[in-house]
Amino acid sequence: MSSFKVAIVGCGRMGTTIDDEVTEHPLIGRIPYSHAACYAAVEEAEMIACSDMVEEKVERTKQRYGIPNGYSDYREMIEKEKPDIVSVTTRPVNHAEVSIFCAEHGVKGIYCEKPLCCSMEEADAILESCEKNNVKFNYGTNRRYQACYNLVRQLVEAGEIGDLRSVIAYCLGSALWSLTHASDQLLFQSGDSEVEFVRGMTALGETDYADNRVEKDPSILDGYIKFSNGVTGHLVGVPGWDFEVVGTKGRIRTVNDTGSLQMQKRMGPSKLLCDVEVPPFRNESGGIPCIQDIINAIRNDTETKGNIRLACRSQEIIFGWVESHRLGGQKVELPLQNRSLYVTSG
Numbered sequence: 001m002s003s004f005k006v007a008i009v010g011c012g013r014m015g016t017t018i019d020d021e022v023t024e025h026p027l028i029g030r031i032p033y034s035h036a037a038c039y040a041a042v043e044e045a046e047m048i049a050c051s052d053m054v055e056e057k058v059e060r061t062k063q064r065y066g067i068p069n070g071y072s073d074y075r076e077m078i079e080k081e082k083p084d085i086v087s088v089t090t091r092p093v094n095h096a097e098v099s100i101f102c103a104e105h106g107v108k109g110i111y112c113e114k115p116l117c118c119s120m121e122e123a124d125a126i127l128e129s130c131e132k133n134n135v136k137f138n139y140g141t142n143r144r145y146q147a148c149y150n151l152v153r154q155l156v157e158a159g160e161i162g163d164l165r166s167v168i169a170y171c172l173g174s175a176l177w178s179l180t181h182a183s184d185q186l187l188f189q190s191g192d193s194e195v196e197f198v199r200g201m202t203a204l205g206e207t208d209y210a211d212n213r214v215e216k217d218p219s220i221l222d223g224y225i226k227f228s229n230g231v232t233g234h235l236v237g238v239p240g241w242d243f244e245v246v247g248t249k250g251r252i253r254t255v256n257d258t259g260s261l262q263m264q265k266r267m268g269p270s271k272l273l274c275d276v277e278v279p280p281f282r283n284e285s286g287g288i289p290c291i292q293d294i295i296n297a298i299r300n301d302t303e304t305k306g307n308i309r310l311a312c313r314s315q316e317i318i319f320g321w322v323e324s325h326r327l328g329g330q331k332v333e334l335p336l337q338n339r340s341l342y343v344t345s346g
Contacts, residue, residue, distance in 0.1 A: 003046040004109075004295055006039050007083035008067075009074040009098050011050050011057035014113045014140070015089035016064065030146070030258065030285055035087040035111060036065045038287030044295055049081045074098060078105050085109040085294060092176060092345045096122035103129035109294040113140040114184075115176035116315040120339040123312045130308045136297040138304045139311040141184035142286030145293065148258040151281045152245060153189055155252060161265065162249030164191070168234045170242045174217040175202065175318050176345035179235070184306075184314040186225060186233035189245050192310055193227035197333045200224070200235075200321025209326050212338070217345040223321045235321075250276075258283050319343065 008015050016036045032038045039045040050061045051071040058070035071077035078086065078101065086102045088095055088110060096117045102110055103126075110130070116139065117123050130137050143149045156164050167189040169182040187193070203219040225233030244253040250265035250273065261281075264273040290306070297304045316336055323341055324332045 003044055004084040004298070005081070006045050006047045006085045006087070007077055007081055008035055008039075008047065008050040008061070008087045008089060009052075009077075009102075010087075010089035010091075010094075010113075011052035011054070011061040012089065015050075015087065016057075016061045030283065032285050032287060035089055035113075035287065036061065036067075038285060038291055039087075040065055041285075041288055042291050042295070045085070045291060048083060049077050051077045075101060075105075078102060078107065082106060084298065085111065085291075088112040092116075092118055096126055099126045100129045103133045103135045107135060108298045109136040109138075111138050111140070111291065111294060112311070114180040115318070115345055116180070116311050118176075118344060119342045120312075120316055120319055120336050123315055124339065127308050127312050134301075135308075136294050136304050137306070137308040137311065138290050138294050139184065139306040139314070140290075141181050141306065141311075141314065142290060143181060143185050143258075144188050144306050145286040145290040146258055147281040147284055148254065148261065149185060149188065149243070151279065152243070152252050152254070152261065153191075155263070155278075156189070156245055156247065157191075160249075160263070161245065161247030161251055164231050164245060164247050166232045166234060166246045168236060168244040168246070170236050170238050170240050170244070172237045172239050173219065174345070175220050175322060176217050176343060179220050180314065180318060181241075182235055183223075183317040184310075185243055186235070187310065187314050187317065189243065190225075190227045190231045190233060191229060192313075193229040193231060195313065195317060195320075195334045196226045196228050197331045198223065198225050198317055198320035198324060199329060199331055200324040201329060202322055202325040204322070204325055212340055213342045213344070214322065215344050217343065218322065220318075220321050223317075225317060233317075252278075 049069040051074040171182045201222040221237040223235030241257040252263045261278045
């Protein structure tokens with residue numbers, strides 16, 4: 001089977017080295033984790049080039065992964081190497097610029113790290129360029145591609161807990177660097193529904209919104225989503241990474257993120273919640289199926305699981321929460337009107 005040529009823009013932590021940080025993690029099954037390590041594990045992917053402004057990072061990446069060509073300018077790399085797929089793993093302030101250049105210069109698929117960008121104006125521009133050029137896109141919110149969270153969605157869609165009513169994320173962290181994972185998982189478990197409105201509370205003060213720019217990545221303390229299909233989404237700002245789906249006949253909750261699942265169903269005349277067995281799943285990397293999904297979408301001209309429209313919707317939830325806090329906790333309808341609101345994430 002023919003290989004897909006891959007190039008990586010950004011030879012830093014998420015692009016190449018994060019695997020070294022999690023070698024002792026109890027949930028070791030989630031590696032390979034970095035983009036480069038995941039491409040190395042996919043038979044149909046051939047890494048042909050990498051780029052970074054820091055020459056040392058380029059050389060280190062070439063040696064570690066056997067990549068033949070390195071560049072300091074990603075534009076030169078894309079024009080010369082003509083890759084099929086590009087990973088965008090730079091700092092978020094560059095994501096829009098790099099993604100748009102890729103889409104307009106023959107790249108067929110983009111795997112972009114989270115956060116997607118720093119404003120909805122940037123998100124709109126990425127969306128336009130990808131759809132205009134039929135570029136397949138997946139987003140670095142890797143729980144969407146992991147077996148644990150896909151099993152939760154499958155159980156819900158099979159009616160195991162009745163009609164879905166709410167999705168809850170028990171997470172605490174910064175809006176763009178961390179909680180893009182939470183917003184995307186709330187979206188995914190809702191069935192990827194459109195969003196009617198959001199409300200949010202952040203750790204920002206009034207002066208932090210000067211010139212419609214937030215010059216830091218704020219914590220989201222509380223978040224609410226009203227999905228168009230009637231499901232509600234809730235971000236509860238507590239330490240940890242667990243998610244819960246609640247239906248009319250039961251509920252499912254993750255334990256220690258992808259560690260295990262608990263499912264309870266209402267039984268007997270009093271409809272008490274009782275523990276029931278959950279089908280087994282394999283705790284595995286999300287990056288590998290993400291890349292395989294891009295390859296299949298290019299080959300068959302189909303949508304990816306984390307396509308650009310879903311990535312924009314997930315990101316818009318975050319900006320909506322930040323805007324809601326600016327407006328004193330008001331309901332913010334989506335699409336977000338304040339599309340120039342800019343949140344710096346480093």
